Ligand SMILES: Nc1nc2c(ncn2[C@@H]2O[C@H](COP(=O)(O)OP(=O)(O)OP(=O)(O)O)[C@@H](O)[C@H]2O)c(=O)[nH]1
């Protein structure tokens with residue numbers, strides 16, 4: 474008479490090396506035991522630009538669940554890994570002060586996408602400066618084929634131009650025709666809407682089939 478061994482062995486609790494417990498596949502293992510590693514998320518390198526005070530650090534900090542106390546103008550640049558359900562954006566924020574923005578283009582190399590933040594409630598003069606910077610970025614050889622997320626921030630302020638007004642004022646339609654770009658309103662008060670805009674941006678980053686258009 475043959476004796477069969479007990480058939481129930483809870484892999485992962487028995488102390489077996491993890492690799493030995495991954496049969497037949499990681500997915501099955503995770504489903505059974507919930508102890509497998511989470512599926513890897515694609516990482517994208519993104520550059521974030523915009524005039525000083527536009528709200529770049531504030532928005533990125535909120536997305537990283539960091540407090541907004543003590544945010545000061547960015548001197549040089551700062552890098553944050555911003556997590557989303559299906560991707561991680563390694564965002565390099567470049568400070569927007571006059572003495573820093575002249576060096577922006579030195580930090581464009583290797584970027585896979587661009588986030589441009591503007592203050593929708595700023596003076597006409599500052600809005601024009603923001604428009605000029607965005608136009609330069611849209612035409613820069615290292616950025617001109619990349620997806621753009623343009624955030625018309627500070628929407629909570631009464632003086633804010635609507636995203637449509639910004640779009641018209643910035644004359645984006647002719648300049649960005651054929652490109653992959655999104656313009657959305659934003660405010661640090663509405664994190665869900667900001668996440669949604671980044672979700673759309675990630676879809677553009679994932680869309681490798683789209684032939685990038687040059688202007
Ligand atoms: N009301 C309002 N204030 C905002 C918003 N976003 C940012 N701010 C404020 O604007 C100020 C500047 O924000 P920052 O995040 O430092 O701006 P930045 O674009 O990183 O500026 P630099 O690092 O100098 O380029 C801070 O006092 C923020 O609290 C917004 O949507 N609404």
Ligand SMILES: [Mg+2]
Nearest residue numbers: 529530546547
């Ligand atoms: Mg900053």
